[in-house]
Amino acid sequence: MKKLLLSSIAFVFLLTSCGSKQKGELTGVQGKKWYPEKPYGMELIPRGSFIMGKSEEDQGKLLNAPTKTVTVRSFYMDDTEITNSEYRQFVEWVKDSIVRTKLAILADELGIGPEEGGIGDYAFKDADTTRASVYDKYMLDNYSGMGETGYEGRALSKDEELIWDTSDYPDEYYTEIMDSIYLSEEESYNGQRTIDVKQLKYKYSWMDIEAAARASVKGNTSRKDFIKTEEVEIYPDTTVWIRDFSYSYNEPMHNDYFWHDAYSEYPVVGITWQQAKAFCNWRTKYKNDDNKSRGKQFVNQFRLPTEAEWEYAARGGIEGGTYPWGGPYVISDTGCFMANFKPQRGDYAADAALYTVEAKSYEPNDFNMYNMAGNVSEWTNSSYDPSAYDYVSTMNPNGGDQSNTRKVIRGGSWKDVAYFLQVSTRDFEYADSARSYIGFRTVQDYMGEEDSTQ
Template sequence: MKKISLYILLALIVYSCRSNDQGELVGVKSKSKWQSEKPLGMTLIPGGSFTMGKQSEDIAGSLNSPTRTVTVRPFYMDETEITNSEYKEFVFWVRDSIVRTELALYAELLGEEGLEDYKFLNVEETDMTPYQQYMMEAYGSIDGDPNSPTQGKMLNWEEEIIWDKNQFPSIQYAEVMVDSIFIPIEDSFEGRRMVNVDKLKFKYYYLDQEAAAKNEGQRRDFIKQETVRVYPDTTVWVRDFNYSYNDPMHQDYFYHEAYNDYPVVGISWIQAKAFCRWRTKKKNDFLNTKRKSTTVPQFRLASEAEWEYAARGGLENATYPWGGPYTTSDRGCFLANFKPTRGNYAVDGALYTMEAKSYFPNDFGLYNMAGNVSEWTNTAYNEETYYLSSTMNPNVLDSKNHRKIIRGGSWKDVAYFLEVSTRDYEYSDSARSYIGFRTVQDFLGTDIKGN
């Protein structure tokens, strides 16, 4: 007992000698000064209050968006809808992860013959921290996934993957690609070997924080797992329109580089949520390589209130993001991509979608908050949502309600759906040729410099 008391006394003396607070309460100090970092391609939406809902005649008679004053906190929002090029980065990362895992597993099975360049990296060969080394050795992955197919080893991301079948380096490499990655022989034609997109799945875990906060139980009881197919449903260009020739869009819209800067479509709400998780992981993985202990706030879908506030661009009582009640400028130029007249889709300059950064941005610097593609939000839809939700950061999360609100209208919609207060919905597992998304990220703190 005397030894324990002596140790405590020595610890107090050492702490007192090293501290220069003179015994005053000064709080815990951080080693470095923190400041918010604006993500690339995003703009800061300042928090504030606004009048949400229909402020003029509800011509559709939906009666589901009465006016009321609400307040939202500041957040970052993508300047444009997520493009094909940006979403491809997600798809390619998932694809390459699967390919490298298959190659490494075969290399281990075959004793590395013909696949030496793609074998797993041993923990000792990597530049990992002691924590990462222990997690890999004890649990098979840095994030502690006990079902990791990499068997406690690191994938080799340095060696380039060869996709040209005429350049395959070995028979073993060809075996992996043909039997594990490409579509089955019976599904191919004209000698075309394509990646089996059904295998491109992204698995992630998340904590159901709302359920955990409202219910008792162990933390593990509220950890959820999702496995999501990530490839867009390109058939939407055919299925959405009967008796219409849209095969070129079906074949080329996501695949061809000509459409890289166009908004991605054929994405369900579930896939959009998975993309947000991956984007967060991508940034945090980079910070880990820099040995930084900080993590970024989650990228996510905007709530319905956040979306409407951002679309208004700080303008009160505005019908459209540009403020005026008309869809054309004083020179007769259309201000958005939509369906102006019956059967005439192209009079506004585009038959289908347009580049994500087209037309003029609103006063927050956001492009195409009206038209081009409708956008998923994180809010569940029902007619009483406006009445049920809070007036402070309103959002209705209901995992049992598969109807999710979409906003902004699209290239195939009439002007009514472009209004900033118009509500619509789609089912969370559905994908459409006219629905895309953009992401947001929380701004930490309340002091917004220069605003």
């Protein structure tokens, strides 16, 4: 009874003290000061309405893009396709995390902590109880052993740099872990052992908000029923350069395109729709982890654009344009091709490029978007349905059916004819397919900008 009385007094005091700061006025809950910033490498696409679909002749006779006036909200979009260099940052982060996790688990099993050095330098942060926070200790006491591996939720130590030079490995345990991430001697050749890329898996969870919202009307639903967990092999499929083209010598592209610095600023290819989604999740986490360390508010998620957002951005504000530059021609008044595509039968090099080109090639459109036509086709978040324009909303339209594995790709590529470069042309590929001519770019919803007048 005494404890209850003290709690009641404390609660009343809390209400009184809160009220005194606000002087009895309705001032609202005061959160952190939010400082919006323009995402790196992105351009603002201002909200607006446009006529989506084929206002010009539908040469393909597909009848899948009738004209429809729609409105989209403001959003940021990458000014180029995601490059090899940018995607390699994702791959390196995953590789680093997997190695550190393996080292930490082995150190935990051996009972070796940071004070013992060697593999102990990579032990879980909570292994050093002198440095563990109250929260870390609580989580270890109450949630240890939960999850698939029993190590979920335990923080990795990133204080020590990973050692990749075999001559500098600190002990046999470290050597054992590093040896496990490479291909076996039997699978290596020419004296080189490479990373087993099938181990490079990114695991994340997300909530199907749309399904949850629809189900909530019926009641008897639980939040956990709509939380999905994905585990995706994230290394690009470099064999696409050979598999996509039978009886064609493309081994140099298979061998060098993704990892060599000569191709760093070229668009990444060989990426499935699922891998593109995983990249978006990682990019959001990567930014928010940094924001958390700086005491800044989280940013909203990076994601793939909807089909409508993509077309709106590709048009660059030009009403009725056939191509991002307007059109209807693919050659400028100086006689130069305006994009990287296949202008003539079998003559891939007529536009001065055989395969892909650097992401910032050719002239950008009026929204400062590069290669919205040609170079590589791009994944969108929308599922493909030939009749989608008949039923999607006129406000931020999106055909996002999770059960439909056909996903819309847009923009045409280096191996396509001009028809596929038109801003209104629709095409699709299956979500689990990787191609040498499909890449992607990401978007982020607009939530305001810095006030430049202050």
